[in-house]
Amino acid sequence: MKLTGLILLLCSLLYTPLSAQYYFTGEVKDLHGDKLQRVAIIVQSTGMIYETGRYGSFEITSRIADDSLTFAYNGYERYTTAIKSTDFLRVTLKELTPPSTPPKIRLTSLIPWQGCDPYPVYTWDNKHTVIENPFLTGPANISFTGNPNGISYCNIRRFLDMGTPVPSEAVKIEEMLGYFNFNYEEPAPAELFHCSSDLVSCPWNKAHKLLCLNISARRGDMRGNPPCHLVFAIDASGSMDMPNKLPLIKAGMRLLVRNLRDIDTVSFVQYGANLSVLAGIPGSRKADIIRAIEQLRPDGASPGEAALKLAYRVAHKLYIKNGSNRVILITDGDVCEDKTAAADLEDLVAQESEAGIPLSCIGVGITQGESSELSILAERGKGTFACMGDEQEGEKLLLKQLDEGLLSVADSVSVTAGFDSTLVGEYRLIGYDNKRNLLADTALHMEGSTVSSAHSMTVLFEIIPRKDDISIEKIAKVQINYCLPGKKARRTIYYDCPNSPVPFDRADLPLKKAACIALFGMKLKESAYVAGTGWGDVEKMTRKIFAGNNFIDREYINMVIKARTIYEHK
Structure with a gap:
């Protein structure tokens, strides 16, 4: 039964204390590399229990920077490890060998436990510090999966509402962009995806440019469905x-x-x-x-x-x-x-x-x-x-x-972008910082994602130009790789990004909002790439671009104001 009144309030505070300002992230797999969902994760300092999501990942808020986590999953050996809020933790669990498989694990039996684990522990983990994607040189392509979620924006709002700085690892710019989903563009009738691009001057570095991709998936056919x-x-x-x-x-x-x-x-x-x-x-x-x-x-x-x-x-x-x-x-x-x-x-x-x-x-x-x-x-x-x-x-x-x-219009979706080395000296993907092997992966080796009807994503690249040459028509080529639902054959759609730069002030409003949110995310991460931009500049840009004439715009402006107050007094 649910608690009410004062007891409910106390429990709510217990779950997320006002002093919480740290964040633990990672993923759990088995020995075959399959990601394990609904793995019970027990935070040793509090006894609180969380679970991994559908793709084996977890994101846990904490009141302390260092802690220990215990992972428990039916049919697998339990594993306990220390974790730091600055690490991205990778855990691989080993299956129990019959007949030692324990009875089905119930979460209620795990809160809390004392003493030693009754089962042997197998350890195989790699800790990776979360880093921001750097600028890359040369003609190499950069690949990323095609379905970021938007929960990071909610977590950021939660930390700011508590009056605390947002842990750097909790700020995922691709998820912030996905949450707002500014501009869905319907693909042509014969196409599964639509891709468009814009090239504008970079608002936080006038010597750079921003390439914005907007990728949208086809809507499912509901013409025969009743209202x-x-x-x-x-x-x-x-x-x-x-x-x-x-x-x-x-x-x-x-x-x-x-x-x-x-x-x-x-x-x-x-x-x-x-x-x-x-x-x-x-x-x-x-x-x-x-x-x-x-x-x-x-x-x-x-x-x-x-x-x-x-x-x-x-x-x-x-x-x-x-x-x-x-x-x-x-x-x-x-x-x-x-x-x-x-x-x-x-x-x-x-x-x-x-x-x-x-x-x-x-x-x-x-x-x-x-x-x-x-x-x-x-x-x-x-x-x-x-x-x-x-x-x-x-x-x-x-x-x-x-x-x-x-539920699915395409499976194993990944996106690859390649840049013209004559026009582009260096480039970097904004966001996707927790994908540890992102910069080394190719589309053929990446694990793609399932995309649902009317899915849309906004992607930003910051570019250091090598030279301006309007005689070169394309600045980049985008490749969308996918499989049809239930099929294994890979398909590819290509899109050429025109070399047609415009000043940032003349850009469409959805792109301006996307750039504004990316800048906000980088300031929250205290990124060196925007060190020359102050919080006052961020607030000024936000007030100008977000009109404030609707609830969502007003809430976003208030978030930026809260962040400025917190970080300038940090």
């Missing part, structure tokens, strides 16, 4: 104030919003300190939907039962005849306070499903086995129950509410 009305009942109680809860929901929602059609409708029931409704937003008003999501703030108790009943009332009021009508409950725990109320709610959910309104439940910050109530409700509601472990998993769970066919 839908999705009612989201979202838990915004105090316990959702953790990096792997409400921020994960906000980041994962954006791809769903991009795939909504004009004939679709979305409603929100928020429950926490207040129970509120925002009903009937058409899919054409995507900015309004994003604004509604962004304004969710965790606070108070968790009246989940009342919220779910209200969500059904909204679903009935805006019911689309011959359409797809469903309620989606997103929470981190149980809904009802006692067994009687739970039984009554199960009966209500079953009745509503018979009336044509199914219920799906999504758990955040929990595992599949931790919330039997959610799984029972989803079963009675003739919907699905799943847990959201990371943003890409969240995107897929939410997209699934529209159409499963939207």
